[in-house]
Amino acid sequence: MKFKSLLSGLFFFSFAVTFSGCTLLPKQGPSSFDIVKVAVMDEKIDEKEASQDPIKYLKIIDLTNEDLEPNEGGTPDVFSPKFTQQTLLRSDQQIVPGDIVIIRIWEAANDGLFSNNTSRETTLTLFVSNSGSIDVPYAGNVLVANRSAMEVRKILLNRLKGKAIAPEISIEIKKNTFSGVSVLGAVAKPNHFLIPSKGAMLFDVIAMAGGVPYPEWETLLTVIRRNVSETLPLHTLLDNSINNIVILPGDIIKVSYHPRKFAVYGAINKPGNISIDTPNPNLSDLLAESGGLNNMLAEANSVFVFRLSNNSNMDPIKATVYRFNFSEPKAFLAAKKFKLSEKDIVYVATADASEFKKFVNMLLNPFLGIIKIVKD
Numbered sequence: 001m002k003f004k005s006l007l008s009g010l011f012f013f014s015f016a017v018t019f020s021g022c023t024l025l026p027k028q029g030p031s032s033f034d035i036v037k038v039a040v041m042d043e044k045i046d047e048k049e050a051s052q053d054p055i056k057y058l059k060i061i062d063l064t065n066e067d068l069e070p071n072e073g074g075t076p077d078v079f080s081p082k083f084t085q086q087t088l089l090r091s092d093q094q095i096v097p098g099d100i101v102i103i104r105i106w107e108a109a110n111d112g113l114f115s116n117n118t119s120r121e122t123t124l125t126l127f128v129s130n131s132g133s134i135d136v137p138y139a140g141n142v143l144v145a146n147r148s149a150m151e152v153r154k155i156l157l158n159r160l161k162g163k164a165i166a167p168e169i170s171i172e173i174k175k176n177t178f179s180g181v182s183v184l185g186a187v188a189k190p191n192h193f194l195i196p197s198k199g200a201m202l203f204d205v206i207a208m209a210g211g212v213p214y215p216e217w218e219t220l221l222t223v224i225r226r227n228v229s230e231t232l233p234l235h236t237l238l239d240n241s242i243n244n245i246v247i248l249p250g251d252i253i254k255v256s257y258h259p260r261k262f263a264v265y266g267a268i269n270k271p272g273n274i275s276i277d278t279p280n281p282n283l284s285d286l287l288a289e290s291g292g293l294n295n296m297l298a299e300a301n302s303v304f305v306f307r308l309s310n311n312s313n314m315d316p317i318k319a320t321v322y323r324f325n326f327s328e329p330k331a332f333l334a335a336k337k338f339k340l341s342e343k344d345i346v347y348v349a350t351a352d353a354s355e356f357k358k359f360v361n362m363l364l365n366p367f368l369g370i371i372k373i374v375k376d
Contacts, residue, residue, distance in 0.1 A: 060321045063334050077236040082228060083245045089198040095144045095152070096197060096249055098176040099128045103136065103156070108166035113138055115165070130250070138163050149173050179249030183209040186219065186257040199246045202237065205253060214257045217279040224252040235279040262340055264290045266348035267297035283324070283335040286346060293326065293348055301325040302349035307341060 078084065089096065103124040107115040114122035114137075126134040132145025139159040144152050149171040160167050175197045182192050188210025195205065202223070206212065212219050212234060219234035225248065234255075237243045247253065261273035262281065269291030276285050283305065287293070293300060305322040322338070324331045340346075 059319065060323055062323050062325070063338065064325075064328075064330050077232050077243075078240055079223070079230055079232065079243055079245055083223060083225070083230060084242050086199075086246045086248065088246055089248070094146050094148060095128060095132075095173055096179070097128050097130050097132050097145060098179045098197065098249060100174040100176065101126045101128060101134055101144060101152070102172040102174065104170045104172075105160075105164065106168040107164050112165040112167075113160075113163060114167070181205060181247055181249060181251050181253065183253045183255070185255040186214060187212055187255050195247065195249060197249055199248045201244055202247050202253075203244050205247050206255075209253075209255075212255055215277065218258055218260050220256040220258045222254040222256070223247070224254065225250075239279070260342055262286050262342065262344065262346070264346040264348075267294045267299070267350050268292070268348050269294050281340050283338040283340060283346065284332065286340060287335065297350055299349040299351040300327045303331075304347045304349065305338070305340075306345040306347065308343065 095101065103126065105114045105122050105124070107113070107120050109115065110117050110120060112120070114120075124136065126136070128134055128144060131143075133141050133143045135141050136156060136159075139156050142152065142155055142159075147155075153169050153171050156169050156171075157167065160169075179195065179197050180192050181195050181200070183205060184190050187206065190209060193205065193208045195208075206221075216235040216238060217233060220231055221234050221237070222229055222231040223245070232243060259275070261275060263273055264286055265271045268287075271290065274286060274289045276289055278285060283303075287303075293303070303324040303326055305324075307320050307322065324335060324338075326332070326335075
């Protein structure tokens, strides 16, 4: 009798507290309804306002396995044509810093700028400076880098016109057999290395520096050439051979370690910033690393991936949200195909009744223990 009275009392107590205190527990985050109600579907939008505050305009795209091609979501990374179109230099192709330029000048008379009573010929041996120039008497400073011997000859003839007496000029280029390139940062042996004056392949230069001790997907590589620099993840060199570019003397290579994290929040078993040891992780990889959806809290049909576009020329709706419905089997295939970007945010919405269930469980579990003790 006492047991029944205790059980009855606990039931009515829990019933009263449940319906009067459902708001006592914190929410895990916005529900699916909260996200969808602020989304922009097909309505007209204020483009100016959208460009200033893209977060106000969330464009939701429902994804299924049929919507995705393999590897969709990943963006190919390649160097610009300025680097990819550079080929190894030929000895007769271009002058580069460090080369030696031999200039022979003949004049038609013995009393010219470069002639005398004993000879009408003068030979000048000039070293090309790091700035790519040489200093020629009566012609001044001449930029010769990236020019052929024929082009330099034409420049000198033009500058000496009216100064020298009917000059004739020949130019010979002697290549400095080796010139330097600097490799800095997160490599085994950062240093200044000698490479052939015609250039060397990027892979070969990295190998000269002892390679990179970190995972290639957590390594950034920057190539600096004169005033231009470009940065790519190291794994893109392995994925696309076009990125194994020609490195020229004077280039600088900087390697940086960049630990990669993916953000996942909401009704997930292990929310937070997650590391994934694979070059091109997909949504399925991230959910697995974070312990999967929380059965007590998650709304399986509302797993969202938030992505901001960096392309200002695209649709003014810069914030795109992809939604997956994991209550359907095809969503698992779609998640396997959906490649993540490092700036993506994954959020698993809270089910409408999950807070109520959580509260009831927390409230009744201690009572169930008491009931067991009383029965014993």
